[in-house]
């Protein structure tokens with residue numbers, strides 16, 4: 238009888254365990270791009286297959302080529318460029334206006350407790366009100382021209398933005414503020430030289446996220462007596478059962494949003510090189 | 517304390533109470549202490565005995581519930597550029613380079629108003645001198661995120677020294693560092709004390725650190741937070757690592773540790789433990 242040989246696992250045979258699935262594990266740039274592409278292509282392919290072979294009526298589910306064709310004719314015959322232009326103008330206008338007010342107000346809420354007591358509960362209350370419900374009031378107060386669309390987007394984003402800005406400001410480490418105080422900083426110097434620069438990366442992220450929300454209010458905004466814009470085009474296409482145009486509009490909004498988001502991320506990396514080395 | 521030295525910081529009948537009613541915490545009860553000019557004084561004690569609170573009150577970051585603290589005979593009222601503070605962490609400005617962090621106070625009115633151009637040049641020289649003293653010259657253009665914890669604390673100390681404070685307040689500045697780095701920082705701090713001639717108030721958990729650095733060690737006790745005993749360290753002024761093994765050093769260390777156990781209720785915990793292990797052995 239053979240002597241008992243303990244089962245050994247040769248070192249070479251032990252597969253090097255991939256770190257890909259470890260919690261917060263590393264990922265190479267190639268793997269990342271591959272998976273990102275996969276995440277976009279699979280749903281697209283699924284949609285394509287379903288529309289071509291799934292036996293679904295084209296009226297309900299147009300195929301990707303139909304949508305592409307629709308985008309082309311929209312561009313050539315229906316002046317897609319101006320629809321995109323006016324929609325970007327409305328979204329960016331409403332969002333910028335909201336940022337213009339939300340940044341100082343949020344800064345004050347996050348810095349001074351009395352301002353927080355005065356404004357935060359109120360803002361919390363208003364932000365739960367549905368922006369859509371303000372449409373009749375906006376029409377009554379602002380009218381039905383460009384101002385009203387910008388106003389709807391403003392209402393949709395402003396109150397969230399204020400609270401997020403206040404939170405960003407509150408996250409500035411107390412030690413950073415107190416260190417400046419012991420170096421003799423005045424109140425204005427604290428805000429200008431410590432709080433604002435310290436909160437800046439978080440603020441840029443807040444602006445990026447709220448820009449996304451501003452886009453989601455576009456269709457709502459263009460409910461109001463609009464005669465142009467992507468949101469309006471979607472609403473009109475719905476009336477004529479032009480499903481391909483609805484798809485086109487939705488996809489275009491998504492694509493524009495993605496581009497703007499990437500621009501913000503690029504800006505973030507460029508403007509805050511000191512964040513690298515992360516600790 | 518030596519009666520010949522001039523009193524720099526006088527703490528008189530200081531009380532600090534946080535919260536009201538049910539949640540009332542007496543963080544500091546009737547503290548009295550004189551700290552001499554150029555003294556290096558260290559505070560030790562169990563967690564929650566009010567060390568940070570007292571230090572922050574000297575720094576003007578915390579108000580007093582009653583009593584008063586005066587510097588050179590003037591009662592303090594808020595933070596001032598004569599008292600710089602070094603925190604345990606998160607106090608550096610990550611968006612500024614090491615050099616810019618150290619020069620931060622030069623951006624503030626308090627440090628630049630009514631100063632001559634000669635002073636501006638002197639400041640630039642001083643930043644370089646501090647970089648040099650702290651061994652940071654090679655990292656002058658780095659950002660804090662790129663530095664090790666020990667290096668970051670050196671930057672914090674250099675930044676605090678930049679404005680030539682008369683008093684340096686340090687709250688567990690080396691609490692997050694490893695033992696080796698900490699030893700280096702100790703000698704560096706001693707050097708700073710000698711060169712800068714500042715009065716240093718240093719809070720720590722580490723009894724050894726407190727004895728090694730301090731001219732005197734103040735032992736604080738919790739519930740309510742109070743000053744318990746003040747020990748005069750029986751070591752020569754110039755400290756050396758080997759002194760940590762000297763009989764005087766060890767004796768003082770045991771004495772302080774014992775007293776901490778007695779005052780913090782840890783003694784009963786220890787007795788409990790002993791009983792338990794006796795039970796387990798039987």
Ligand SMILES: Nc1ncnc2c1ncn2[C@@H]1O[C@H](COP(=O)(O)OP(=O)(O)OP(=O)(O)O)[C@@H](O)[C@H]1O
Pocket residue numbers: 534535541542543561562563564565566567568569570721741
């Ligand atoms: N801002 C505050 N509000 C309420 N209670 C506080 C506040 N700051 C400190 N305390 C309480 O005061 C007491 C003393 O706190 P302090 O931070 O001074 O202790 P410490 O000796 O520095 O402790 P540690 O060694 O853990 O840093 C503690 O009981 C703490 O809970």
Ligand SMILES: [Mg+2]
Pocket residue numbers: 567568569687
């Ligand atoms: Mg403390």
